Structures are given as structure tokens and as C-alpha cells.
Amino acid sequence: WLSSSKLYGPTESIQRASTPSFSSSIVNSRLFGVSTSVPGIATDIPRLEPRHLRELSENQYVVICDFLPESLQTALRQDVQDLRQAEKFTVAKIRQDATNKLNTNIRVAESCFLGPTKLKTFPSAYRDQLYVILDQVKADLNSHFGKPLDSQLTELLYAFYPQGGFYRRHRDAIPGSASTLREYSLLLYLNKDWNEQDGGQLRLHFDSGDDELPAGEEAQCRDVLPQSGTLVLFRSNAIPHEVLDTQKERVAIIGWYNRPVASTDIGELAGVDLNPTRVALMGVAASLITVGVGMLISAS
Ligand SMILES: O=C(O)CCC(=O)C(=O)O
Numbered sequence: 001w002l003s004s005s006k007l008y009g010p011t012e013s014i015q016r017a018s019t020p021s022f023s024s025s026i027v028n029s030r031l032f033g034v035s036t037s038v039p040g041i042a043t044d045i046p047r048l049e050p051r052h053l054r055e056l057s058e059n060q061y062v063v064i065c066d067f068l069p070e071s072l073q074t075a076l077r078q079d080v081q082d083l084r085q086a087e088k089f090t091v092a093k094i095r096q097d098a099t100n101k102l103n104t105n106i107r108v109a110e111s112c113f114l115g116p117t118k119l120k121t122f123p124s125a126y127r128d129q130l131y132v133i134l135d136q137v138k139a140d141l142n143s144h145f146g147k148p149l150d151s152q153l154t155e156l157l158y159a160f161y162p163q164g165g166f167y168r169r170h171r172d173a174i175p176g177s178a179s180t181l182r183e184y185s186l187l188l189y190l191n192k193d194w195n196e197q198d199g200g201q202l203r204l205h206f207d208s209g210d211d212e213l214p215a216g217e218e219a220q221c222r223d224v225l226p227q228s229g230t231l232v233l234f235r236s237n238a239i240p241h242e243v244l245d246t247q248k249e250r251v252a253i254i255g256w257y258n259r260p261v262a263s264t265d266i267g268e269l270a271g272v273d274l275n276p277t278r279v280a281l282m283g284v285a286a287s288l289i290t291v292g293v294g295m296l297i298s299a300s
């Protein structure tokens with residue numbers, strides 16, 4: 001597992017997860033695989049390996065193929081179908097947008113918010129398994145980077161893009177809004193047998209722009225196929241990205257690991273101008289804001 005850390009450009013090196021895609025209920029003894037058992041399912045918990053974490057810190061993003069166990073991919077694909085059937089999906093809004101109004105010039109997709117406290121009337125052991133896996137990813141990020149991530153402030157959703165769907169270039173963390181707390185963006189795809197001609201690639205941009213390529217800069221990007229099982233992680237404030245027009249229905253699990261609210265965020269998040277010395281004395285206010293932002297996120 002400590003094999004060579006490759007230096008690579010935006011167009012190469014897609015990593016592979018090392019855990020087997022599925023195992024029976026036998027607890028495995030491999031270094032990065034632990035197992036849980038949920039009634040009816042027993043799946044290895046895939047882990048971020050040191051090479052993945054190194055790559056994330058060097059390049060601000062990492063792409064890991066075959067991360068999610070295949071049996072779970074199948075089950076979650078079915079979960080998306082069932083939730084759509086039950087009309088649990090709503091047309092996705094652009095949340096960073098000040099007005100939060102529907103903007104179909106930027107995004108055409110439907111979404112369904114997920115999390116341990118969501119969809120209580122529509123439980124799924126497979127979704128619970130997903131939460132366990134995503135908590136482990138968070139723990140792996142935590143222990144590698146040594147920066148705490150806030151468990152209250154994790155956002156998670158299913159996104160369904162119809163044929164012709166897209167999401168134009170944007171950044172996930174925008175200063176001056178709650179999204180500024182997003183530290184890592186997470187994408188997990190559930191689309192079987194995806195090809196180049198199906199479109200819907202996730203395009204990661206490496207120029208210095210936000211929503212557009214700055215004049216005079218050369219485009220530099222990498223396209224990732226939304227292939228079932230693929231995990232993409234990137235620093236939310238570092239990598240502008242977009243979803244190219246999809247020729248087929250496309251499903252993604254989208255999440256953000258947020259950092260805790262710092263006292264220096266208070267002014268910005270509360271929309272007021274506070275002086276820094278006062279702000280420093282306001283740790284209590286920071287935790288209140290955490291609760292407030294948490295409610296904001298869970299209400300969406
Ligand atoms: O669906 C994707 O691949 C990306 C979605 C995205 O960028 C977002 O929801 O912020």
C-alpha cells in the first residue's frame with residue numbers, strides 16, 4: 001500500500017480502491033478494510049488510503065474508481081428509483097444563489113436530501129450503510145489532515161439529472177454564504193456502463209477563475225466519467241467544476257464535509273460587520289451559529 005506516489009497531470013492516473021467490491025459477512029483483516037454488519041447486508045467499509053490522501057493534498061482532488069462496493073451500488077440505484085417513484089425528489093435549486101430561485105440556465109437536475117435524520121418514513125438499510133461509509137471517509141480525512149470536520153454540518157443528497165441535464169461551471173464554497181464552510185466536496189456515482197458518448201462528464205477546472213475561465217488564461221481541465229462506484233473528492237473552495245450535458249439519465253450522490261464555524265465566520269454568516277476583537281470573544285455565538293447553519297442545511 002505504500003507503493004510509489006505518482007506525480008501526475010490532470011489527464012492521467014485514476015486510482016483504484018483496494019478493498020474488494022463485496023465480501024460475505026466474514027470480517028476482513030486487511031489494513032484498510034473493516035466490516036460492519038447491517039441486518040441483511042455485510043459489506044466492507046472502503047477506506048481512503050494514504051496515497052489517495054496524499055494525492056488530495058497535492059492536487060486538491062482525487063478520483064477513486066470502484067470505491068463503493070458493487071452490491072451497494074445496485075441497492076442505492078434501486079433506492080433512487082424507489083424515492084423518485086415516491087416523489088421524494090424535487091427540482092434542484094442553486095443553493096449558493098442569493099435568491100435560491102430556480103435557475104435552469106445553470107442547472108437541470110432533481111435532488112433528494114439524505115442523512116440519518118432524513119427520510120424517516122422511507123428507511124433503507126443500504127442508505128444507512130452509505131452513511132457509515134461516508135463517516136469513515138470523514139474520519140480518514142480528519143486523521144490525515146488533522147483538521148476537524150463538523151459532524152452536524154455534513155450535507156448529503158441524491159441528484160438525478162434527466163437526459164439533457166447539466167450543471168454549469170461553479171465553485172461549491174462561496175464566501176459570504178453558509179457554503180463557505182464547505183471544506184471537501186464528495187461525489188459518488190451510480191451509473192452503470194457509462195461511456196464517453198453518454199456525456200455527463202464531471203469537468204474539473206484548474207485555472208484561477210470561479211464561474212468562468214479568466215480572460216487570458218488557458219483552459220486546463222480533466223473530465224471524469226460518472227461511472228458507477230467512482231468517488232471524487234476535492235477541496236470545495238479550490239476546484240471549479242461543471243457537469244457536461246448528459247445524454248442519458250445520470251445519478252450522483254453529492255455531499256460536503258463542512259468545517260466547524262469559527263468566530264471569524266460570525267460577521268460574515270450573520271451578515272453583520274463585527275470588529276475582530278469582539279468576534280474573538282464570541283465562541284459561544286459560533287456554536288449558536290453552527291446550530292443555526294445546521295438547521296438551515298437540514299431545512300433545505
Ligand atoms: O453531479 C455532479 O457530478 C456534480 C454536482 C455538483 O457539482 C454540485 O452539486 O455542486
Ligand SMILES: [Fe+2]
Pocket residue numbers: 170171172185241
Ligand atoms: Fe459542485
